[in-house]
Amino acid sequence: MSTSFRKSCLILFAALLWVSASGQTVSLKVIQTTDVHGSIEQGKFGRIATLIRQECKAAGGSPNTVLADCGDLMQGSFPMTLDRGGVMIRALNLLSYDVFVPGNHDFEFGADSLRDHLKQFRGIVCALNLDWKDTPVRRWTLLKKSGLDVAVIGITFPALDTLVSGDQLKSVRLLDAEKEMARIMPEVMNVRPVVIILAVHAGEYTPVSGRLTLTQLIRKYPQIDLVLGGHTHQDIPGKSLGGHAWFLQAPAHAGGIAVADILYDSRERRVVSLQSRLLLLADRETAPLPEMEKVFSEQLKRSARTGAEQIARLPFPLEPLSGTEHSNRLTGLFANTIHEYTGAPVVFHGTHGKFAQAPGPLNRRQLFALTPYEDKIGVLKLTPSECRMVLEEQHAKKRSGMFQAPSGIVYSTGRGGRIKGSLRLKGESGDWTDETRTVACAFTTFALAGAGGRFPLLRSLAELHAVEVYPDGIRTVLENHLRKNHPIQTHPIERK
Template identity: 25%
Template sequence: MEVKILATSDMHGYVEPTNYAEKNSDLPFGTEKVATLIKEIRQQAEGPVVLIENGDFIQGSPLSYYLAKNQRVGELTQVINALQYDVGVLGNHEFNYGLDYLKAAIASYNHPVLAANILDKTGQPAFGKAYELIKKDGLTIAILGLVTQYIPHWEQPATVKELTFKSIVETAKEYVPKLRAQADLVVVAYHGGFEKDLVTGEPTELLTGENEGYQLLQEVSGIDALVTGHQHREIATHINGVPVIQPGYRGSHIGEIILQVAQTAEGFKVSETQAAIHSVEGVAVAAEIRELIAPIAEEVEVWLDQPVGKVQGSMEITNPMAARIHEHPYIEFINRVQMAASGAKISGTSLFNNEGKGFGAQITMRDVITNYIYPNTLAVLKVSGADLRAALEQTANYLTLVDGEVVFNPDFIEPKPQYYNYDMYEGIDYVIDLTKPAFERITKLEFEGRAVESTDELEIVINQYRAVGGGNYAMFEAGKIIREIQIDMTELIANYLKEHPVIQAEANQNFTVLV
């Protein structure tokens, strides 16, 4: 008997094949295309098919942001319901809009939602269930749902204060033997990825516990198939004989694991396995999904086209790397918004990816939300001069020299680009000298015209993700937060533009990168 495990992950609210930079796009991703491909695979299947939604669906696109802003999550999750998943798994970004919104999303799904390693005060799974037993064609298939344990390092402390996030390895050691006794097949669906090279076993990142997929397959036996996500990678392989998939980002791919199962005197046994990912490039959109989302999508497009301000000069980003090396007017503008909203005299922000185009002469909500892509709020921290210097050393490490040219450090591009972890500051004057050894590159650091001493106390404003140490900024933590601005940055930007309808494109070049 052939059993197919299909999985999507990290679709991030991208239902239509657009990145919202312009209208009427037909890009190679989106739930509408995923739906078509799933339907085709189901129709061609010769045995049971299990469909898993592996997390990070309700956050990430302008569509999902708009619906969250208006507390209308059911209009987004109806899309997932139409695809008839067997189970879903929580992702880390499911927490971004708070627990009430998350709980509303879970309640709106027509399939079980799993998260075995997120526990409430009683030690029980806090959301949904730990696992699901699915019976198809005489088989019992167990799906164990796991989520990256690193969520407390990204979320507002109030959101996670009563929750315990356990290691997925520890959790799997508890559950997999139990599930082996109850089921013919055991599938682990993990919203997380791999911390080590899949071939050599060498670490590919700091071993923080954010990703534990490699360790899981070294220490836990009895897993027939592993679905992963979170890193937005495209993976179809075997590790220690276990088929593994990770299906990209925004609905660019569907992951497929095929298990050939034979009945023996001892029960069903897996005789052969395959792992594959299928691109949706060239796939037509599913008309029924497009019809379902069309009214909301049009509403979002009208909202995105609202004018919110004008620019004198140029805030357009034509070269993302150049904008990281020489202060760009868009970056200075974002820092100025953060300083105005918080009252802090020092601000740090990032150019999150290489897709943002900055602002043209006329700014619309589309420009705001396609450049500032995360639902960040702000936090003001009281830090020492030593903390600030350490943060700048950390950020300097995201740059490196190759043949005398400044490039983004390849260590932080593969397996997942981390452009969002390189920060640029306003309110201080500093120099990064890339000819110096790592963590000795800040050769100048001044605030208000004098050198910053290690014992100085300073207030800085950064986004909530960074404020609790996100991006391995260990010098920042929740205990150093002295106040928060509980308004989403996209709203702060729009509000700033209402107060300053015409802004100047300018940059004071307060930082320098030496080569």
């Protein structure tokens, strides 16, 4: 059996029943995208737009289709840095999306920017666990599709504040998803929807509260028919969740769409069939939707021009940390950059993914690959014992891929990443043991937020002490450093 067949095969959730000749069944189609991350180059989002149009047409148009995106839409590619992802809202509007659930990366450009974009969305923004004034965000919405009342409940990433800094979230208050679900379900049930969909920026095992994972939450609500997932970048064509609901999740980075076909028996007042499938771009020749290409045209032209602009000439290669390294030339570049910008004598910063760059010219697109997130820099003052605990937490989590390489401090490690002996600040001859002496230590705001729960100790210290967040993003700071220290050389023509 081919991979494409296995991936796209119809998965039967409920036993198919005979459809009576009296026409008591009603068809409803649900289409989902998620974790697109601004993938508009190479026609990717344009191609899935074609698939969406085809599926909508097969269902009889938008009145018979629920179209939802489950977040991480507007950040993650170089073109998105040009307008902070606003072009993606225009793309959703072109396709008449009904629902959008923001993801954690959608907040990276800042809550103010996201709020302005959301106000331009013609559909409904849903997230029951967001308390966010002066925005169009709702906890849930009721759609009329195929003549049926369809309730859609939204949940953004439940631990949003561990991935996005307070500086980026500003006035956004994150609520407990479990408690909010209990609060709204009576309200939802009062309108007697015939289909209930939960659209969530989370995976099936993501904790939604201090007590429950998403799967465990679903078990509490047998009224839910369909769950649309996200965040985990998994391709899930369909599976049972919580014993009664059906769970599916579209491919990330505009790799395809997820489709659910629902049959509702209006006489028996229940869903009698739910089939789901993934349509993958890798499995088919699909041309981009021409109207969508027009939406992206100017953005892509500007991206090509801006991305090719050379900003520096590297005299040395840059490579990610190996599994055994605690620092290298790339972490040293970040450390020098951040020290020069903040004056902090101790800097913690990691490397992203598998980025590598040979000596020579560095352009803006390559700079984005080096720093693909919208992090800022925060500085807090730590005692030697606090810094020691941070170091040990970093070494204990080194395999997580989020290791923040320390610089400006000398130390030795033993088994399990435990620190041996005392710490010493670089440039000083004596040990740093005086607990009354605090030293400024710089981190990314992502690390200070806890890096998605990976650094709980660092997060607790950031909550305990005052953190000074600097105004410029790390990418801007790095560009300025490179322009100053490794400029593009212009050689005048010698006259004979």
